[in-house]
Amino acid sequence: CVDKEWYKFTIPIISNEALSFMQRCVEGAMYADQLLTKSSNSSDPIDRIKYIAGFFVSSLSTHIGRFSKPFNPILGETFEFLSQEKNFRAVCEQVSHHPPVSAIYMQS
Numbered sequence: 001c002v003d004k005e006w007y008k009f010t011i012p013i014i015s016n017e018a019l020s021f022m023q024r025c026v027e028g029a030m031y032a033d034q035l036l037t038k039s040s041n042s043s044d045p046i047d048r049i050k051y052i053a054g055f056f057v058s059s060l061s062t063h064i065g066r067f068s069k070p071f072n073p074i075l076g077e078t079f080e081f082l083s084q085e086k087n088f089r090a091v092c093e094q095v096s097h098h099p100p101v102s103a104i105y106m107q108s
Contacts, residue, residue: 019071020071025092026079027059028058029108031055031058031086032088033108036108074097075096078092079092079093089106089107
C-alpha cells in the first residue's frame with residue numbers, strides 16, 4: 001500500500017468493531033438520566049457544573065482501550081435503544097452518506 005492513496009486500499013474486517021457508529025454514539029449518553037437529571041434538580045450552581053462535567057467525562061470512558069473503529073452506517077439505517085431500568089430511549093437514523101450525517105433523538 002505504499003504507492004496507493006489511503007482511501008483506495010481495503011482494511012481487513014477484523015480491524016472493525018462489531019457495532020455501528022450510531023450504537024457508539026448512544027453509548028456515550030447512557031448516563032444522561034442519572035447525571036443530567038440530578039443537575040437539573042440541584043439548586044447549587046457548582047453542583048450543576050459537577051454533574052454536567054461528570055456526564056461529559058462518562059461519555060469519554062466508553063472509548064478507553066478501544067482501538068478498532070465502528071462500522072459506517074448505510075444510508076437509511078436505523079438504530080433504536082430502549083432501557084427501562086435507566087429510563088433512557090434513543091432513536092438514530094443515517095440521513096446522509098456523503099458527508100456522513102446521523103440524526104439522533106434521545107429521551108431520558
